[in-house]
Amino acid sequence: MGPYGGHVGFVHVLAPDVVKEIVSGVASATTMGAMTVASDAHLLSLDDWRARGEDNGARVELQEGVLIVAPRPTAAHARMAFSLATQLADQIPDGFEVLPEVDVIVDPRTPATVRSPDVILRSTAADDSAITPDQVVLAVEVISPGSRRTDRVTKRSEYEDVGIAHYWIVAEDRTLTALDLTPAGYVETTFTGQFVVSSPWELHISLDG
Template sequence: MTAETVAPEWMHHQITADEYDSWSEEQCAGIEIVDGMVVVSPSASKRHNRLARLLANALDAAAGPEWNADTDFDVRLQDVPLTNRRPDVVVYRAETIDLTPTRPEHVLLVVEVVSPGSETTDRVVKVNQYARAGIAFYWRIEQTPHGVPLVYTHLLDPATRSYRDADVFTGTVRATVPFPVEIDLGAV
């Protein structure tokens, strides 16, 4: 076996929260941790990244001073076994900007932009994980062949820790919850 074919040691055992917290930002980029195991995320397309950035900018502007919206950072769903997800967009309490890790109680809304290869994870797995963690709102953006995205919004039912379907938007989001926001995604 050559050095190129030997998987790194961290791919062979569960990662603890302490181990992960000791890694550099560079080591954590492009991965998620699910039940302690490293899951490598494929590189996103330019369209995917543009959708996420447009959403984050619009949500940040509409959220008011109590909330921030941003991209590309971990949300620690559980410590044991470690589960860190990296949603495409996160709306979180502004007062927690310097707290690490970001935890579900800091988060109001997570958004996932579905890409080839993430369909089942974004439509089924993450929905259940975010709901069980108690995150109040989940939005899923589906990219369509004609280029106009579909936005599915979901609202947490706290009693069952599962999401109820809410509004569906085509192209332009005109949401009233978790706060009023209008986002034109048709121009992507």
């Protein structure tokens, strides 16, 4: 294996000293899909994640110890996420807040999983030192090219397993899938245009323009 490592399945396995170089390079990408990066020595722990240094503008998550590195969102993606965050912030009760792109520690055990939803809703009384699933009232993901399976399948399963009560997925065609947690798992409802959801509270949402 050369200095740039090899491949295992679809996961790029690189020598540790190359990881930061890859993260830096992906930061300038605009069209490529998400890339997975793992250390040749081991899958990453939560401590490894916290010690990784600057991401240089790339969007980075951790999935079962593997770094998932993606370009920054497109303008359309950012516009939709901002619109939803603004609409939520205008309607939620006192004592709650809307936060964009913060790290949520989905699983602290090694190999760790850390996600960065486009938007989360949580209590203002929650601990700022580490955001955990029990703090998250609602997580929102806006699908980007290359993220469809991750958002619809992988993150859905992760968020359901750790008890995130409400998960919204917004597709490229401006369709919102609202997932509400029940004892049997997530129950799915689909919305378009302008609509009202009843949970976590009554919220008037518009996906138009």
